[in-house]
Amino acid sequence: MQANKPLLKVDKVGIRFGGLKAVSDVNLELNQGELVGLIGPNGAGKTTFFNLLTGVYVPTEGSISLDGEKLNGQAPYKITKKGISRTFQNIRLFSELSVLDNVKVAYHSLAKHSILSSIFRLPSHFSGEKEMEEKAIEFLKIFKLDEVMHEKAKNLPYGQQRRLEISRALAANPKLLLLDEPAAGMNPQETEELMNLIALIRERFSLTILLIEHDMPLVMGVCERIYVLDHGQLIASGTPDEIRNNPKVIEAYLGEEVS
Amino acid sequence: MEIIQQLVNGVSLGSIYALIALGYTMVYGIVKLINFAHGDVFMVGAFIGFYCISIFHLGFFPALVIAMVACAIFGVLIERIAYKPLRNATRIAALITAIGVSLFIEYGTIYARGAQPEAYPSNIVPLKSLELFGVKISGQSLLILGTSVFLMILLQFIVHKTKIGKAMRAVSHDMDAARLMGINVNNTISATFAIGSALAGAAGVIFGMYYTKIEPLMGIIPGLKAFVAAVLGGIGIIPGAMTGGLLLGVIEALVSASGYSLWRDGVAFVVLILILIFRPAGLFGKNVREKV
Amino acid sequence: MKTLKQTKTFWIWIAAAVVFAVVTQFLINGGTLNSFYVNTLFFIGINIILAASLHLIIGITGQFSIGHAGFLAVGAYASAIVTTKLSLPFPVALLAGGVVAAIAGLVIGIPTLRLRGDYLAIATLGFGEIMRIVFLNMDYVGGASGMTVAHLITWPWLFACVLITIVVIVNFTNSTHGRACISVRENEIAADAMGINTTYYKVMAFAIGAFFAGIAGALHAHNFYIIQPTNFGFLKSFDILIFVVLGGLGSMSGAVIAAILLTIISTFLADFPEVRMVVYSLVLIAMMLFRPQGLLGTREITSFFKVGKSAKGGSQDASKQTVA
Numbered sequence: 001m002q003a004n005k006p007l008l009k010v011d012k013v014g015i016r017f018g019g020l021k022a023v024s025d026v027n028l029e030l031n032q033g034e035l036v037g038l039i040g041p042n043g044a045g046k047t048t049f050f051n052l053l054t055g056v057y058v059p060t061e062g063s064i065s066l067d068g069e070k071l072n073g074q075a076p077y078k079i080t081k082k083g084i085s086r087t088f089q090n091i092r093l094f095s096e097l098s099v100l101d102n103v104k105v106a107y108h109s110l111a112k113h114s115i116l117s118s119i120f121r122l123p124s125h126f127s128g129e130k131e132m133e134e135k136a137i138e139f140l141k142i143f144k145l146d147e148v149m150h151e152k153a154k155n156l157p158y159g160q161q162r163r164l165e166i167s168r169a170l171a172a173n174p175k176l177l178l179l180d181e182p183a184a185g186m187n188p189q190e191t192e193e194l195m196n197l198i199a200l201i202r203e204r205f206s207l208t209i210l211l212i213e214h215d216m217p218l219v220m221g222v223c224e225r226i227y228v229l230d231h232g233q234l235i236a237s238g239t240p241d242e243i244r245n246n247p248k249v250i251e252a253y254l255g256e257e258v259s
Numbered sequence: 260m261e262i263i264q265q266l267v268n269g270v271s272l273g274s275i276y277a278l279i280a281l282g283y284t285m286v287y288g289i290v291k292l293i294n295f296a297h298g299d300v301f302m303v304g305a306f307i308g309f310y311c312i313s314i315f316h317l318g319f320f321p322a323l324v325i326a327m328v329a330c331a332i333f334g335v336l337i338e339r340i341a342y343k344p345l346r347n348a349t350r351i352a353a354l355i356t357a358i359g360v361s362l363f364i365e366y367g368t369i370y371a372r373g374a375q376p377e378a379y380p381s382n383i384v385p386l387k388s389l390e391l392f393g394v395k396i397s398g399q400s401l402l403i404l405g406t407s408v409f410l411m412i413l414l415q416f417i418v419h420k421t422k423i424g425k426a427m428r429a430v431s432h433d434m435d436a437a438r439l440m441g442i443n444v445n446n447t448i449s450a451t452f453a454i455g456s457a458l459a460g461a462a463g464v465i466f467g468m469y470y471t472k473i474e475p476l477m478g479i480i481p482g483l484k485a486f487v488a489a490v491l492g493g494i495g496i497i498p499g500a501m502t503g504g505l506l507l508g509v510i511e512a513l514v515s516a517s518g519y520s521l522w523r524d525g526v527a528f529v530v531l532i533l534i535l536i537f538r539p540a541g542l543f544g545k546n547v548r549e550k551v
Numbered sequence: 552m553k554t555l556k557q558t559k560t561f562w563i564w565i566a567a568a569v570v571f572a573v574v575t576q577f578l579i580n581g582g583t584l585n586s587f588y589v590n591t592l593f594f595i596g597i598n599i600i601l602a603a604s605l606h607l608i609i610g611i612t613g614q615f616s617i618g619h620a621g622f623l624a625v626g627a628y629a630s631a632i633v634t635t636k637l638s639l640p641f642p643v644a645l646l647a648g649g650v651v652a653a654i655a656g657l658v659i660g661i662p663t664l665r666l667r668g669d670y671l672a673i674a675t676l677g678f679g680e681i682m683r684i685v686f687l688n689m690d691y692v693g694g695a696s697g698m699t700v701a702h703l704i705t706w707p708w709l710f711a712c713v714l715i716t717i718v719v720i721v722n723f724t725n726s727t728h729g730r731a732c733i734s735v736r737e738n739e740i741a742a743d744a745m746g747i748n749t750t751y752y753k754v755m756a757f758a759i760g761a762f763f764a765g766i767a768g769a770l771h772a773h774n775f776y777i778i779q780p781t782n783f784g785f786l787k788s789f790d791i792l793i794f795v796v797l798g799g800l801g802s803m804s805g806a807v808i809a810a811i812l813l814t815i816i817s818t819f820l821a822d823f824p825e826v827r828m829v830v831y832s833l834v835l836i837a838m839m840l841f842r843p844q845g846l847l848g849t850r851e852i853t854s855f856f857k858v859g860k861s862a863k864g865g866s867q868d869a870s871k872q873t874v875a
Contacts, residue, residue: 054744080746088744094737096801096849097730104727105734109746111727115755118726119719121558125726132727172746293669344840350668351615352843355796358617358789359835366828374825483680486673525684528677535674536662 005068007032007208008053008084008176013062013072014232015052022048023232026062030176035202035209037223039216039243041252045232046212047089050178053210054086055079066176081109083175087165087182089212095154099145099164102153103136106171136171142204143167143197159190163197170201177201179211183218191215195222220244228252264395265516266509271400271469273508274407278462279485280492280500281414282334282455288431288495289451290346295357296337297459298482299364302475304330304460305379305467306368312380319468323406326464327457334456335449343445368475376474379467403465410461411501414454418497423450431495480524487531493541502542565718572710579706589706595814596709597770600716602794602810603803604763607720609792610801610849611729612756613736614664615672618679619791621659622761624783625682626652626768628692631700631778636691641703645712645769652765653758655682660757664750667739679788687780697779704773712770716763721803723759732756736801793831797838799845804852809845 006029014024023045030036040046051057053064055076064071071079085106094102113128140146143163148156153164162182169177179198183191195218201207213219219226220240228236228243230252236243243249279301286294304326311322341360345353418424426447429437438444466481467473488507492499507527514526534541575592578584584592605619626648633644663674692698723729731752734742743749772778794813798805813831820827838845 056740056743075748076743077746077748080744085746086744088741092738092741092744094734094741096737097733101730101733105730105742105747106745108727108731113727115723115726115728118728119722121561121722129726168745291669293673341836341840345843348839348843351609351800352839354615354669354672355792356836356839358792359832359839362789362828362832363836366825366832369825370829483676487677490670490673521688522684525681525688528681528684531677532663532674532681535666535670539666539670 006030007067008210009065009068010053011063011065013049013052013059013064015048015057016060021232023052023229024061026229026232026234028227028234028237030208030210033202033206033208034225035198035211035223037219037226038210038212038229039214039219039226040229044229044252046229047180048232049229050086050180050212053079053178054084077109080172080174083173084178085169085172085174085176086178087162087169087180089180089184091161091165093153093161093165093168095152097153098150099153099156100133100136100140100149102164102168103139103171104132106168107132107135109172139167139171159186159193162186162194166197166201170205170207174207176208176210179209179213181212181214183213183215191218194218198222262513262516265512267396267400269509269512270505271403271508272511273488273505274404275462275466275469275504276481276485276488276508277501277504278407278410278458278465279481280488280504281411281497282459283486284489284492284494284497284500285427285451285455287489289427289434289448290342291350292342292353293357293486294342294452294455295354295482296360296364297455298478298480298485299361299368300330300334300337300456300478301459301463301466301482301485302368302473302478303333303364304463305473305477306377306463307460308464308467309377309379309473313377319402319464323461323464326460328460330460330463331453331457334452334459337456338449338452343448365476365478372475374475376472379471379473399469403469406461406465410458414458414497417454423447427451484527487527490531490541491534493544496541496543499541499543565714568710568714572707572714575710576706591815591818592706593704593709593770593774594818595811596713597767597774598791598794598810598814599713599807600763600767600770601791602798602806603716603720604760604767605791605795606798606801606803606806607723607732607756607763608760609795610799610803610806611724611736612732612753614753614757615668616675616757616760617672617788617792618675618677618682618785619760619764620783620785620787621675621679621682622652622655622764623768623771623787623791624679624686624780625655625761626765627772627778627783628686628698628768629765630769631698631772632692634703634773635698635700641708641773644703644773645708645766648769648772649762649765652768653762655765656758656761657754660754660761664753664757676785676788679783679785683780683783686783693779695780697777697782698772699777700772700775702773702776704770709770712766716766717803717807720759720763724803728752728755793835796835797845799847799849801849802845802847802851805845805847805850808847808852 008030010026010028013026015022026049038046038049048057052059055071055074059072066082066084069082071082094105111128111132113124117124137146137149140149145160145164145167148160153161156164166179166182183194186194198209199222202209211219211223223240225238226240226243227234228249235248235252236246238246279297282297283294286292286297307329308322308326311317311325337360341356342353345356418427426437426442427450429440429442430444430447434444484507485504488503489500491507492501492503507530510530511523511526515523579589601619601623605616608614608616629651630644630648633639633647634641659678663671666674686692687695731742731747734745734747735749735752739749794810795806797813798807798809817827820830
């Protein structure tokens with residue numbers, strides 16, 4: 001599509017658990033600034049694919065590269081530092097920490113002060129912590145979470161927890177953001193807000209986003225391109241219109257209601 | 260021939276570990292709890308057997324059966340009083356409770372009867388020694404081995420051929436699904452504790468006969484080692500516990516035989532750490548990942 | 552503004568602590584505190600260090616380690632060797648105890664901290680037992696009969712150690728590094744996904760905890776005249792664990808308060824050791840059944856003075872996240 005190199009290049013990636021091929025032979029490319037959807041019936045391997053991208057699982061075949069740099073085999077925290085960050089299908093916040101501290105944790109890899117400087121309370125500790133706090137507060141303001149920043153994360157209502165998880169993922173300063181069913185469990189109004197939020201962060205952070213979603217109107221509405229997984233394999237890719245009329249996709253979804 | 264003699268000793272000791280390890284592994288398989296008090300149930304079994312023999316002048320087998328029944332009841336009581344209310348609590352809370360129960364049984368026993376050891380009457384079963392290829396195998400070793408093997412076969416039968424065994428396997432596989440299928444989960448868990456504790460009680464009586472000395476803190480080290488055996492075989496897996504127990508007994512006997520008997524107690528833990536590092540699922544286990 | 556206030560509060564606490572130390576020293580010199588009280592005080596101090604160091608590992612980083620007596624033993628023996636065999640001064644022994652224990656922490660931590668929950672608990676318990684058996688079999692340190700060590704600790708040394716331990720651990724906790732550790736405790740997978748090197752922080756917390764346990768070991772060795780392998784069995788590990796659990800997992804002040812209270816209680820029950828253990832075990836069980844978050848939960852004692860802010864929060868359901 002574009003002449004420049006893709007941001008993310010996934011080449012024939014697959015993983016086997018014992019004898020079971022959970023994902024196999026997936027090719028996928030994301031260009032800078034794109035918003036791409038990843039859909040498929042339940043158990044198609046979408047979350048497994050995210051786990052491959054973020055290093056939770058190591059692919060048994062194929063290669064994954066970000067900005068031309070090979071990622072497979074690297075520890076998850078290193079992949080995050082290289083620029084891929086994610087949210088989880090089942091929210092995984094640091095529930096006993098405050099909203100502010102949740103975001104601060106994501107800033108940790110940018111911290112300039114060492115353990116020793118913190119233990120001895122050297123000036124670099126104070127300046128480092130202050131910088132983190134200011135950045136985090138600024139960030140929470142964008143997401144309208146600054147009013148609850150001293151609440152424990154677990155005490156937030158569901159919609160805000162989702163929003164906090166997305167903002168925490170963004171605070172890690174990614175080039176590519178992976179969202180795993182961000183609208184799960186949301187009512188139509190919350191979903192609407194979420195769509196606006198996604199549009200906002202794209203604009204503001206000039207991000208590339210890969211989105212897993214079951215909510216078809218949401219996916220068709222916001223994504224420029226869509227990939228479809230079924231039984232661990234890529235069965236189609238293209239614009240929302242192409243996907244809507246693709247016989248293979250219709251077949252894959254016929255066995256199961258579109259949820 | 261010395262080495263074969265040691266192997267026989269190792270197998271006898273190992274079968275005691277295996278009997279205790281079975282209780283650990285069954286309970287862990289079903290409620291994911293390391294029942295630290297299990298070693299103390301073993302101790303209680305040894306004492307009950309001792310009192311049956313020395314005060315009521317019962318024979319070995321009646322004493323064994325009484326100890327097993329009493330321990331089964333004891334195990335169920337522990338589960339109902341201390342563990343059941345914590346079934347939905349954190350793993351740490353459950354583990355700490357188990358440690359608390361263990362300390363309570365140990366020091367409660369000391370408080371009740373004092374810390375002094377008792378000498379087990381060793382002549383209750385008049386058995387001759389057996390000479391086999393120049394190796395003297397004591398009748399006691401054979402009795403221990405025979406009893407253990409019988410109990411393990413009995414356990415396999417219960418787990419695989421009876422209704423309660425089927426329920427136990429179902430609950431350990433998926434507690435919620437089992438409940439939805441109409442299995443009484445609470446009773447199944449109690450049955451698991453009962454069977455595991457009965458085996459520990461039997462191990463206690465056998466241990467007393469073999470080593471002739473029992474005391475209130477005797478359960479700690481064999482309990483820990485039996486846990487090592489359970490981990491070695493793959494925790495939650497019944498044949499794994501048996502193999503792990505026998506293997507550990509033999510390893511210890513070989514270490515003693517090569518002149519490092521003072522290090523014997525340490526070997527189990529070295530084995531434990533090695534197995535945890537290199538094969539945390541145990542010899543028979545499959546790796547299970549946390550679902551992300 | 553905020554940091555200024557924090558710094559001010561920090562120095563007020565330090566000043567108060569120093570005043571307490573000086574007053575106590577006068578009471579000791581004047582004979583108001585007899586040797587029984589002084590001994591109890593020393594024992595409390597050692598236990599505070601142990602509780603604080605285990606708090607960092609279990610309460611903050613969430614790594615369930617139940618072999619802490621192993622590090623205590625390593626520190627005690629290392630320092631005893633320094634003073635009795637090498638005839639070096641006590642401060643060197645103190646440092647040696649900490650450093651050797653920290654190295655032991657690294658050696659045991661790097662392979663085992665990959666394990667989670669129960670498995671880690673058992674591995675650390677195994678480590679503690681191995682240490683005890685190693686010392687039992689080393690003729691150089693006296694085997695089962697142990698080593699006699701000179702009584703070298705004084706109140707200023709003890710107090711300085713307690714203070715440094717608490718300050719270092721609190722400062723570590725209240726920094727981005729401490730937050731990284733807490734994030735590991737709260738959700739290791741999410742921490743990893745946020746770019747936290749979880750292994751590094753687990754090992755770091757383990758090493759720092761082991762270092763201070765080693766310091767406590769050095770103080771222990773030079774306080775009780777004799778050290779024997781039986782002093783460092785896993786009952787000792789459980790003792791330390793009980794401080795942390797009763798105080799509230801995640802609360803430093805809770806751990807310190809529990810260490811003080813339980814040391815006093817066990818001093819008075821010293822003549823009835825089995826009663827002490829029965830009481831301990833019942834308290835432990837009752838605590839887990841009725842108040843699993845411990846005395847203070849994850850809160851600090853200071854949070855009770857700040858009314859309204861962050862002092863609320865239903866810590867009840869904090870204990871209900873993992874299901875068997």
